[in-house]
Amino acid sequence: MPENDNAFQAALSLILSLDPVLLGIVTLSLQVSLSAVLVGALIGLPLGAALALWHFPGRGLAVTLLNAFMGLPPVVAGLMIYLLLSRAGPLGSLGLLFTPTAMIIAQTLLVLPIIAALTRDHIGALWEEYREQLHSLRIGRVRAMPGLLWDARFALMTVILAGFGRASAEVGAVLIVGGNIDGVTRVMTTAIALETSKGNLALALGLGLVLLGLVALVNGTAYVIGERARRRLG
């Protein structure tokens, strides 16, 4: 580790040296967070749309819970998944604790409420606008759902990016269920926490800058793709 006090220098030398350990950590971070976002979207988009379209008893409670879970502290999410996956827990026999899969599950729990709740908002507004026309076309709620999700795709992409932001930024959940095992479950945020606790503040901040750059890169890519498509369509 280079002995210097400058976080930018630390970040730069980390990137330029293409440190294989760092590359492994970055790759695992992206794999875990992107997988969590994918699973979260596959469940959260239809779930959010369903909550927007159907009025059923207990819907208010479901929406309130969903909104509350948007603020779920990552540590609590991690603890819940830990107790679930622990050998002494209900899913202990799967042996998933301290694996990347456990981290994906924990981050999915963090991301899903955000995606579902924000999807409900967007689809609800769009449904309000479309309802009479679709009703006139004799399209029921079930058949309307794919079209609504499609027509809201630009807004929903932002929703998914918000989920990715939460997943890639959190440390509490992955630390508990992953264990921050060197080379196995160590991701950017847990590595940052570790370096901080070792007093390597410059290196920790350097890793933080790398993380920031990665998140910016993912967001920027999505933005460029979205803008290009929007311009072509508009």
Place this chain on the structure above:
Amino acid sequence: MKRSPTLPVIGLIGLGLVATAKASDDHIVLASTTSTENSGLFGAILPTFTEATGIQVRVVAVGTGQAFEIARRGDADSLLVHDRAGEDQFVAEGYATERADVMYNDFVIVGPGDDPAAVGEAEAIDDALQRIATAEAPFASRGDDSGTHRAELRLWQAADITPQGAWYRELGSGMGPTLNTAAAMDAYAMSDRATWAAFDNRQNLELLFEGDDALFNPYGSLLLSAERHPHIKHDLADQWHRWLLSDEGQQAIADFEINGEQLFFPNAE
């Protein structure tokens, strides 16, 4: 229909699903303390073990209290901690079948260089703690039920002091964060020597007191009970346990140094 941005985005996310790296199945999960991990001890000795046996050791470094809990729930295959009383109780409860001395290091008292409580002049650890309490100089305690925290509480008790008041700050943090905080508020703190040696963000902190026999900090390896948790990799964990106690393992521990200073002293019988 024009190409939409959704497909590339899904593709991007799909990258994340690429099967997460599967290392060899010959691995054990070792629950241990932050002091051993943060000092770099495991980074130094594990490759030797893996080379000799082909077994990968996955270290989950947490406070001793949490390490016990992880092992108690059956989430670790092996345990290496430093809390003699807790270890003996763990064996007594039947969670472990065997406990063995592996190594020791010692605790040190660190504090601001100008040493307002004159801890540097203390004769013994109870004298040192007495001076801090009398001066009501800020003291940063781990407060996290870790091995170090438990040792610290025993030392206060031995010095016949009940640490309380605004000067005694329980942080509820690991060793590293506690040292970071102590450095930031010019407080005294008790650290294991290894974490202190590897700690970079010292600012005004200096090592002020060391060497009392009461600061002895022994580490024990526990062989977990296969009866309690049949699923754990008992055979592999047994190999690890035996290796730590072997000449080879003991030599690897003795060879680990930071800045030319040996931090852990093997003491297996």
Place this chain on the structure above:
Amino acid sequence: MTDLYHPGVPSGQPIWSPSAPLLKLKGLTYVHQDTVLLHEIDLQLARHGITLLLGPNGAGKSLLMRLAHGLIAPTSGDVIWHTQPDMPPLLQAMVFQHPVMLRRTALANLTYALAARRVPWRRRRALAMETLERFGLISLAQRQARVLSGGEQQRLALARAWVLKPEVLFLDEPTSALDPASMRAVEEAVHAFHAEGTRIVMSSHDLNQARRLADDVVLLCGGRLVEHTPAERFFQGPRTPEARAFIRGELIW
């Protein structure tokens, strides 16, 4: 045409015949939050023609059409469509005052409607393009529907109704927000639908438009049906004082 307002009430089961009314509203009432918005409307519409619903704002014109179209359910009363036995329900379409444009291209707005009618995937594009051509919208096919002008949007809404080949078309004040040229285009489209045999029910508060288009006129006022008369008679000599006031341009509430 005969006075349709007080027809002899057919008794027993509705037996289909070419001369029977197409739509019967019986005691149609709609109450919203203790306010009666439609008050026991009885109305029969003949099988063919263009019916204009007239009346001041808030008379219940839009509400009546939505009830007839099945977008909302009445508080009480019945909407009865008389179709041939063993035939599927009538194909209906509706064009709204503010057209609802899907956030897609103009073309995709039509193909979506075709998909809704379960037209096979391969035929949708050709049908949609043909219809856009007919409505003079072909050059806008790939444009986002929501950035089109108001007149273009309304024409697109009519085109979207056209691809459905509806047997009944409801139009809710389709020209109230349009410039004269766009209004003329809409009226031409209404004639075209009529020529294809589509039954037209349209609301308006424009008397001149009613004169140009209507075969018969329904006058609503304050949620009550005031008069249902063939257009010619309505404009020459309305029976009710409300209708006379309405024609003179006096507001009635």
